[in-house]
Amino acid sequence: MKREEIIAKWDGMSARERDAWIAHVLFGWTGADVDTADFAYEAGLTGIDQYPSYTTDMSDAWIVWKSLLAEGCEPLINTTSSRSSNVRSGEVPEGWTHVCIHKDDVNYHVSIKEAPEAIGLAAIIAKLSTEE
Numbered sequence: 001m002k003r004e005e006i007i008a009k010w011d012g013m014s015a016r017e018r019d020a021w022i023a024h025v026l027f028g029w030t031g032a033d034v035d036t037a038d039f040a041y042e043a044g045l046t047g048i049d050q051y052p053s054y055t056t057d058m059s060d061a062w063i064v065w066k067s068l069l070a071e072g073c074e075p076l077i078n079t080t081s082s083r084s085s086n087v088r089s090g091e092v093p094e095g096w097t098h099v100c101i102h103k104d105d106v107n108y109h110v111s112i113k114e115a116p117e118a119i120g121l122a123a124i125i126a127k128l129s130t131e132e
Contacts, residue, residue: 001128003108010121015056016041022120023051025127026067054120061116064123073126074102077119080111101126 001009010018020038023029029037029051040048052060068075080087080096087094097115099122101108108129110122 002131003125003129006125006128007121010124015053015117018055018117018120019051019053022054022064022124025124026064027051053116055117056114058116061119064119068101068123068126072103075119075122076100076102077115086111 010021013021016038020029020034024031024034033049034051037048037050039045041050052063054060054064065075065077077097077099080092080094080098082088082094084092084094084098086092086098092098092111093113096111096113097118098109098111099115099118101122103126108122108126110118110125112118112121
């Protein structure tokens with residue numbers, strides 16, 4: 001998938017759908033696993049494995065971060081500042097979260113307001129992107 005396609009798909013999803021996509025792409029959850037978890041979640045059933053809230057809970061986002069490290073990626077996270085070129089150019093506001101994932105000699109960058117979402121989207125892009 002191209003970066004723009006990944007971002008377009010991401011933008012059309014709810015936080016729960018994004019979490020399911022991460023569970024599938026990064027952690028191998030099958031469609032049936034996700035469907036079962038979603039049914040249980042919506043029905044309030046307990047005892048059914050749930051995928052974490054990767055894009056809204058920072059402690060769950062660190063699970064994604066650790067998986068990137070385990071795969072040999074080199075992730076970096078910081079906050080955009082007035083010194084950032086993308087802030088000076090007007091691309092992103094000051095104070096957003098910037099994530100860069102270095103994988104196979106390619107850098108994948110994402111800047112989003114919330115850190116868990118930035119980590120999740122950057123991980124999906126690094127995993128699925130067909131562009132260098």
